[in-house]
Amino acid sequence: DIVMTQSPDSLAVSLGERATINCKSSQSLLYTFNKKNYLAWYQQKPGQPPKLLIYWASTRESGVPDRFSGSGSGTDFTLTISSLQAEDVAVYYCQQFYSNLPGTFGQGTKVEIK
Amino acid sequence: EVQLLQSGGGLVQPGGSLRLSCAASGFNFSNYATAWVRQAPGKGLEWASHISASGRDTFYTDSVKGRFTIFRDNSKNTLYLQMNSLRAEDTALYYCAKSASSNYFDQWGHGTLVTVSS
Numbered sequence: 001d002i003v004m005t006q007s008p009d010s011l012a013v014s015l016g017e018r019a020t021i022n023c024k025s026s027q028s029l030l031y032t033f034n035k036k037n038y039l040a041w042y043q044q045k046p047g048q049p050p051k052l053l054i055y056w057a058s059t060r061e062s063g064v065p066d067r068f069s070g071s072g073s074g075t076d077f078t079l080t081i082s083s084l085q086a087e088d089v090a091v092y093y094c095q096q097f098y099s100n101l102p103g104t105f106g107q108g109t110k111v112e113i114k
Numbered sequence: 115e116v117q118l119l120q121s122g123g124g125l126v127q128p129g130g131s132l133r134l135s136c137a138a139s140g141f142n143f144s145n146y147a148t149a150w151v152r153q154a155p156g157k158g159l160e161w162a163s164h165i166s167a168s169g170r171d172t173f174y175t176d177s178v179k180g181r182f183t184i185f186r187d188n189s190k191n192t193l194y195l196q197m198n199s200l201r202a203e204d205t206a207l208y209y210c211a212k213s214a215s216s217n218y219f220d221q222w223g224h225g226t227l228v229t230v231s232s
Contacts, residue, residue: 040218042159048220049209050151050159054216061220093159097217101173 002099003010012114017049019081021109023094028074029057031042031098033087038098041079044108045090053092054079065113089113116140116221118210123226130200130230136193136210136223144168144188147213150195152206153225162208163195164217177203181215 003026013019031040038058042050052061054070057077067082081088091110097103122134134150149164152153163184166171183196193210207227211219 038216042219044159049218049225051222052214052218052220055214055216055218055220062166095159095218101164101217102175104158104161108158 001102002029002096002104004094004104004106006012006094006109008109009107010110010112012112013081013084014114015086016083017114018083018089019111021079021092021094021111023079023106025075025077025096025098028096029077029096029098030074037073037077039070039072039077039092039095040059040095041068042093042095043088043090044093050093053068083114084111086113116212118212118221118223120210120223120226121206123208123228125229126200127232128201128230131196131198132200132228134208134210134226134228136144136199138191138212141212141221143186143191147217148186148193149211149213150184150193151164151209151211151219151222152204153209154203157206160206164213165193169184169203199229199230202215202230204228205230 007022039057041054044050058070092107094106115144117139119137152162167183169186181199186193207225209225210223212221214220
């Protein structure tokens with residue numbers, strides 16, 4: 001199975017500041033035939049189900065604020081929140097969907113307000 | 115509006131059985147693969163089981179193989195998870211999730227809690 005490792009496990013950021021979460025996969029998630037990275041990001045707020053933020057590593061889901069952006073390729077990916085808002089407090093997960101099932105998740109990164 | 119309405123779950127003794135259901139609405143259910151993703155208390159997400167749009171192809175994570183069965187009734191727009199021989203380590207919040215164009219999830223149910231304890 002592909003192993004997904006996120007860093008850091010938690011971070012505290014001041015309101016309005018940038019938050020950066022990293023996700024590293026044990027093998028490349030880039031399909032050369034379509035040049036797509038098979039990587040998604042989710043946000044999970046306390047007591048709620050996960051919510052899709054980003055897919056194909058950098059495509060924002062409809063309705064997701066543009067302060068959320070995804071970047072990276074191959075094995076190294078980043079989710080950036082450009083200006084942290086109070087409602088962004090959550091746990092964030094990356095997920096690869098490159099391999100045959102299962103599409104493994106990272107362990108999660110908890111984002112808090114400093 | 116897309117909805118995934120979950121039911122089932124609850125408290126069961128080790129070795130017992132439960133069936134989870136997930137009723138879908140707001141989209142053409144028979145066109146999309148679906149999955150059960152679980153989350154143990156205070157832990158991360160684990161893809162437990164997956165079924166293709168037609169229901170022909172299924173997947174199980176190793177820890178539930180031979181004990182869980184995923185199936186769907188496309189005429190009723192409903193996904194199921196039959197869980198047998200339950201263990202304490204199966205205790206988790208179980209989410210049904212709709213796959214998008216590929217195997218990432220664009221819609222999630224609210225979750226249903228399964229507690230396995232004597």
